[in-house]
Amino acid sequence: MNNSLATSTLSTGHTSIDSPLIVEMSNLSKVYPNGTVALQNVNLTIQEGEFVCFVGPSGCGKSTIFNLIAGLTQPTQGELKILNMTPKQALKQSDTAFVFQDHTLLPWRTLLDNVALPLEIRGISKKKTHEEAERVLELVGLKDYTKALPRQLSGGMKMRVSIARALAQRPKLLLMDEPFGALDEITRQTLQEELLNIWQKDSKMTVLFITHNVFESVFLSTRVVVMTPRPGKVSSTIALPEPYPRNEAFRSAAQFGEFVREVSHALKH
Numbered sequence: 001m002n003n004s005l006a007t008s009t010l011s012t013g014h015t016s017i018d019s020p021l022i023v024e025m026s027n028l029s030k031v032y033p034n035g036t037v038a039l040q041n042v043n044l045t046i047q048e049g050e051f052v053c054f055v056g057p058s059g060c061g062k063s064t065i066f067n068l069i070a071g072l073t074q075p076t077q078g079e080l081k082i083l084n085m086t087p088k089q090a091l092k093q094s095d096t097a098f099v100f101q102d103h104t105l106l107p108w109r110t111l112l113d114n115v116a117l118p119l120e121i122r123g124i125s126k127k128k129t130h131e132e133a134e135r136v137l138e139l140v141g142l143k144d145y146t147k148a149l150p151r152q153l154s155g156g157m158k159m160r161v162s163i164a165r166a167l168a169q170r171p172k173l174l175l176m177d178e179p180f181g182a183l184d185e186i187t188r189q190t191l192q193e194e195l196l197n198i199w200q201k202d203s204k205m206t207v208l209f210i211t212h213n214v215f216e217s218v219f220l221s222t223r224v225v226v227m228t229p230r231p232g233k234v235s236s237t238i239a240l241p242e243p244y245p246r247n248e249a250f251r252s253a254a255q256f257g258e259f260v261r262e263v264s265h266a267l268k269h
């Protein structure tokens with residue numbers, strides 16, 4: 001697919017042709033003050049309920065796209081709408097939540113208190129924040145660890161807490177920047193399946209996920225966005241209209257291998 005088709009939307013995952021647009025980027029460019037052209041004329045729309053992976057060489061502007069969506073930096077040119085609002089308005093309404101590779105848990109707070117923190121900051125009552133924190137910790141398989149401290153957990157468990165903390169905000173848009181990059185392969189695959197289960201339970205949550213791992217992008221997403229080396233552009237979008245739930249059987253299916261080859265080929269050209 002060529003760049004012009006990057007603006008098209010697809011009926012995969014929970015989405016249908018009528019699903020509202022969550023992200024609209026038109027001719028989006030970002031030049032940093034030092035002159036680095038991080039993004040050039042990016043056109044992309046993402047519908048409610050999609051799971052979109054971004055792949056591309058280091059420095060192609062993937063994180064810059066996330067920072068723009070989060071309202072942490074401003075575009076130099078073009079337009080960006082999140083849920084038909086400016087990124088800052090969307091962030092204010094807590095419609096956007098993040099998960100990073102570094103779990104950023106506070107070492108002195110229990111898991112429950114770590115997960116409750118963003119809600120506490122929003123002034124929600126202690127009873128409600130704790131109920132919500134318990135709900136999401138159960139969702140990520142950690143209901144027996146509410147009183148544990150981060151140092152008592154493995155890397156994979158810390159990542160689960162980090163995901164729970166983002167989910168506690170009930171985001172419409174979840175941004176995940178290489179969340180599983182530091183995990184061993186088995187833990188990574190387990191968390192991929194758990195993440196898909198969580199996403200499937202919430203038909204309206206849209207997930208944008210940055211990864212350097214082509215296999216991961218194919219396993220997870222309804223659509224892979226492939227970016228070019230700097231200045232970052234969308235070179236192609238590849239639809240993955242394979243049904244969910246996806247599991248071990250999908251990883252060994254012929255179709256999986258074909259999609260991996262397609263994404264790898266797009267990355268090299």
Ligand SMILES: Nc1ncnc2c1ncn2[C@@H]1O[C@H](COP(=O)(O)OP(=O)(O)OP(=O)(O)O)[C@@H](O)[C@H]1O
Nearest residue numbers: 032034036038057058059060061062063064065230
């Ligand atoms: N605040 C900044 N000031 C100047 N240049 C920046 C800034 N942030 C990022 N860049 C540059 O913009 C380009 C895109 O960076 P970005 O972090 O968005 O890429 P990326 O695709 O996420 O990279 P990686 O895969 O290595 O994380 C890079 O050349 C980077 O050095």
